[in-house]
Amino acid sequence: MNIRGKEYMTSMLLKRLLFLKGFLIMRKLILFSIFMIFLAGCGKKNTTYIYVTIPRGANLDKIAAILKKNRIITNETTFKIMAKLQHKDKKLKSGIYKLKKFSSTKDVINILSEGKSENIKITIPEGFTLEQIYPILKSKFGISKTDYTNYTHDRTILKHYRIHGSSLEGYMFPDTYLFNASATLDEIVKIFLNRFNDVFAEESIKHWHILRRPRYKIIIMASLIQAEARYKSEMPLIASVYYNRLRKGYRLECDPTVIYALGKHKNRLTYKDLKIDSPYNTYKYYGLPPGPICNPGRDAIDAAMSPARTKYLYFVADINGHHLFAKSLKEHNKNIRIVKRHKKSLRK
Structure with a gap:
């Protein structure tokens, strides 16, 4: 090889060495930069x-x-x-x-x-309807209304859980639950339903000696009791009134069933409201409504299984949500006058 050839080879070798050195330096700088950014925040004493x-x-x-x-x-x-x-x-x-x-x-x-x-904590209050439960699930899990409605009316789910009715109304047990944030609608609702099954089984064992009614009728009755009663102590009494009226062939005349039929809450029902043509209107139709009107809690289920033994046929709520019970229409009208006088005296 001549001198010029050797010089060329030497030059090429130097260029390669310089390129390799530069590449290694650049690689170190890049890795160092990544490492520094990788640890970004470690030096910042931020406890927020x-x-x-x-x-x-x-x-x-x-x-x-x-x-x-x-x-x-x-x-x-x-x-x-x-x-x-x-x-x-x-x-x-x-x-x-x-x-x-x-x-x-x-x-x-x-x-x-x-x-x-983090786990998501949600509370389903006793007496909430399917419509009232939805906003809770939407705010926490972003569930769409269409998906929720379709799922809570899915015939396959109803059949699997032996639910007599057209929806899961009455069986989404009210309680406080913890869910993973990634929980699906299917997982969430099945936990509600499994909790219902557990509670119903516990109450059934407690009242096995007097339990003669089918489950779906117990839950319908429990939903009426839950919607009507403000105080736990009155639930067995309210249950006794409804069962006594059913035995005598009276209409239940339960205000919450009319509210459910209307699809919106009203503090005071009008005579027009009481005439709404709906199978849920117990002022118009005899017997129990076709399905639950809310999701009852344990106490209401307990009362539906084991009502108080009374001869009461009527009740009226006072301004504090307590009820005055009566065995006759005459006594009931007297209680109504008492409540009206009390309300009138407070307005003075």
């Missing part, structure tokens, strides 16, 4: 925690944007790179997370990939 919701189906870009917007991470790109390097970009789970502002990227990725989300 906030709740962040990662919606179901959110991809890596969406998750990074949410975290950046809430100031949990400082750089979206770094978060995505690190998630991919750790092979966790497809493992980040939806849910509600309690995260510290300016957390390290590593910590955030670990928390989201392990699905350590």
